Every structure is written in C-alpha cells, then in structure tokens.
Amino acid sequence: MQPILNVSGLSKTYDSGFEALKKVDLAINRGEVFALLGPNGAGKTTLISIICGLVNPSAGSVTVDGNDILSDYRAARSLIGLVPQELTTDAFVTVWQTISFSRGLFGKRKNPDYLEKVLKDLSLWDKKDAQIMTLSGGMKRRVLIAKALAHEPQILFLDEPTAGVDVELRRDMWEVVRKLQQTGVTIILTTHYIEEAEEMADRVGVISRGEIILVDEKAELMRKLGRKELTLHLHDPLDSLPASLNGHDLELAGEGYEIVYHYDTQGERTGITSLLKDLGDAGIRFRDLQTKQSSLEEIFVSLVRGRK
Template sequence: MAPILSISGLSKTYDTGFQALKSVSLDIEKGEVFALLGPNGAGKTTLISIVCGIVNASSGSVTVDGNDIVRDYRAARSLIGLVPQELTTDAFETVWATVSFSRGLFGKPKAPAIVEKVLRDLSLWDKKDNKLVTLSGGMKRRVLIAKALAHEPRVLFLDEPTAGVDVELRRDMWRVIRELRDTGVTIILTTHYIEEAEEMADRVGVINKGEIILVEDKAELMRKLGRKQLTLHLADPLSAVPAGLSAHNLELSSDGSELVYTYDTQGERTGITALLQDLNAAGIRFRDLQTRQSSLEEIFVNLVRTPS
C-alpha cells in the first residue's frame, strides 16, 4: 500500500541563511499515528508548515495520497487538517460559526450533522453558541481541533495540541485521537509531552537540527534503545561489590543494602541468568527485587543530546 504522505528530499533555507530543514525524507502510512519529536528549533513546525502549504520549500517534494502539494495543491490541501499551536480566528465569532466557516473554506457543502458530531465528540456542543473570547484556554484548544476536523480530512497534523491544557483535557484528546485513527484518519503529532507519544504513537520519528535522525516503530525503538534496571534488595548489606561480580558492572547503594544492575533489553535473558548464578555462587542473598525500563523520554533525550 502506498504511503498517504510521502516527503522526499525536503529542504528549507530562509533568507537569513538559516537552514531549517536538510533533505528530509519520510513516508507516513495510512491510518497510523506518527509522533514527530524534536527539541525547540529542530524543524518540526517548518516541516508541517510546508506540507500544509503555509511555507514554501527550498527544494524537495511532498505528495498527499498521490497529490503533489504544489501541482495539485487544491486536492492535497483538502485532505489535510492542521491543529496549530495558537487560535488566530475572530474572537467574537461563535464556536458554531467558526467551525462551520472552516468547512466552507475547503469548498465543502454545509453539513450541520457533521459539524454537530465534531462538536459533540470534543465536548463543545454546549458551547456552540458561545463567542470564542469567552472560552477557557482548554476550550479554545478544542475549537482548534474542531476547525481542523470540520472538512473531514484524511491526514491530521496536531502541532503541540495539548500544550498548556489540563490532564483531563489531554486524556479527552487522546480518546478523540484513538477514535479518529479507528476511522482511518492518519495523524501526525508533534509534542513536548513525551508520554503523549509513548501513549498514542504507532511509530516515532526524531528530528534534530533540521535532519531526521531516526524513524522507528515505537515498540521496536524501546526494545532496541531502551535499558532496564534490576534492583536487588539484599538480605545482608555489603561493604563492596565482590570481585567475582565485577563483570556485571553492578552499582552498590551508599548504605550497601541494594545492588543495581543496568542492562540492554536485548541481552536481558542471558545477563540476568548469569548474574543470578554468580550471586548464588558468591553466597549473596536478596529479599526482594524490582525492575524498571527506560521511558521514551529518556531514549529521546539520549538521541538529541549534543556531545560536549
């Protein structure tokens, strides 16, 4: 199956000479949730802006369901919804009017039933006659999503959709994203909340300094780059790690009551088995143990950390 979004050799250099994107190539599959992660200034918003027709690329090409965003821009843009970081519409419009107007911008016929469903799905129905200026920050964020969904896009960009909103709203939006994915909508998500990507994404891409440095299935990424820690709570404290255990690179807590073993998830079985055998041979007993795995956030930080 052909990707619904195909980006090839995309570059952007501004008049100041700053190169925001450097030959970015990326394919997004139909119906997936793709999380695009990167530090501030990495090029995330520039990339989205080019795909959505807001910024012109310096070179490269983008197609949406086979439609080139330059040659077939009307067809391409009709398939795309964008939830930007800020609401920039008339503050004195009602929720119903601004969402309906967004649908009309894409040449779609009036469809009150579709607008109603979008508003209900986002818990905005009881606010439909309210002017935007009267809404809370969280409600305005919901309106942004409603505007992006009004014309029934097949590709939805969410640029920091939950920045500055409360936990309840964030979870509501996660639910909406899952429901959209279930209907076949492809979602590209940029976020500073790494747990959001960990919760929602099928695949993860990391961009840094204008370059895509990694694209990977989320589960595979965490398997390959994640690390685990096994903490052994000792029955009897140690004053030092015995020489016979030196091969395992164990860390002893300051009070000598815990041994911490950090290991690569791919070497999990053999590493732990050998450790337990060596502990038994050294006569070291433990009364409890616990494990901890790296989060996606820790993997991300390690990927984009600038060498000193």
C-alpha cells in the same frame, strides 16, 4: 499499504542562508499516530508548514495520498487539517459559525449532520451557539480541532496540542486523539511533552538540526535504545561487591542492601541468567527484585546529545 504521506529529499534554506531542513525523507502510514519530537529550532514547524502549503520548499517533494503539494495543491491541501497552537477566530462568532466557515473555505457543501457529529465527538455540541470569547481554554483547544476537521481531512496535524494546559485537560485531549484515530484519521503531532508521545504514538520520529535522525515503532525504539535497571534487595548488606561479579555492570546502593544491575534490552535474558548464577555462586541471597526501563524522554535526550 501505501503511505498516505510521502516526504522525499525535502530541504529548506531561507534567504538568510539558514538551512532549516536537510534532505528529509519521511513516510507516514494511513491511520497511525506519528509523533515528531525535536528541540526548539530542530525544523518541526518548517516541515509541517511545507506539508500544509504555508512555506515553499527549496528542494524535494511531498505527496499527500498521491497528490503533489505543489502541482496538485488544492487536492493535497483538502486532505489535511492543521491544528495550530492558538485560536485566531473572531471572538464574537459562535462555535457553529466558525466551523461552518472553515468547511466552506475548502469548497465543501453544507453538511450539518457531519458538523454535529464532529462537535459531539469533541464534547462541544452544547456549546455550538456559544461565542468563542466565552469558552474556557480547554474548550477553545477543542474548537481548534473541530475547525481542522470541518472539511473532513484524512490527515490531522496537531502542533503542540496540549502546550500550557493542565494534566486533566491533557488527558482529555489524549482521549480525543484516540477517538479520531479510531475513525481512520491519520494523526501527526509535534510535542515537547515526551509523555504525550509515549502515551499515544504508534511510531516516533526524532528531528534535530533539520535532519530526521531516527524513525521507529515506539515499542521497538524503547527495546533497542532503552536501558533497564534490575534492583536486587538483599537479605544481608554487603560492604563491597565480590570480584566474581566484575563481569556485570553493577553498583552497590541502599547502604549495601541493594545491588543495581544496568543492562540493555537486547541482552536481557542472557545477562540476567548469568548474573543470578554468579550471585548464587557467591552466596549472595536476595529477598525481592524490581525492574525499571528508560523512558522515551531519556532516549530522546541521549539521541539529540549524540548529534551535538
């Protein structure tokens, strides 16, 4: 299947000389949820702004479903919905008025049935006649998504969709994203909340200092780069680890009642099998065990640190 979004050799240097993007290559698959992670100043906003036609690139190309964002601007832009962090709509207009206006901006014919479906999917239908200024923060976030979906885009950009909202609303927003994906919309989100990417994304991209340093399936990324811990709870405490266990990455914890084994996911089977054999040979018995895997956040932090 052809990717719905192709970014090739994309660079952006501002008049000040600051190089915000450096030959970025990126392909987004149709229907996936792609999380773009990166610290402040990494280039996330510049990348999205270029794709959405808000900033001109210095070099490179971007195509949206085969339409070049420069030579086929109208066709490319009509396929994209952008959900910014803030709602700038006139506070006195109603929800229905603002999404109808957004649809009209793209030259779309009136389609009240479609707009009704969008509002119902976002739990906004009972607010359709409410003025924007009367809505809660969470409802305003949903209006942002409704406005972005009003012209029936195939790609939806979510820029920090749950920044500053409480945990309950964040989980509600995650559910909204899942429903959108089920309708075939491709979703690209930027986020500082690593748990957001871990919860929703199919693939994860990491950008740092204007360069894409990694793109991978979320599960594969955690498999390749994640570290695991195996904690063995012993029957009897140890004062120190026997020399026969020196070949394993172990530490003694829990006042001698715990042995913690650190290993990467690629060497999992052989490492644990070997450890258990050596423990048995050393006469060390355990009553329970538990495992813990690195979070996506820990992987992300290690990747970015490695680039400094």
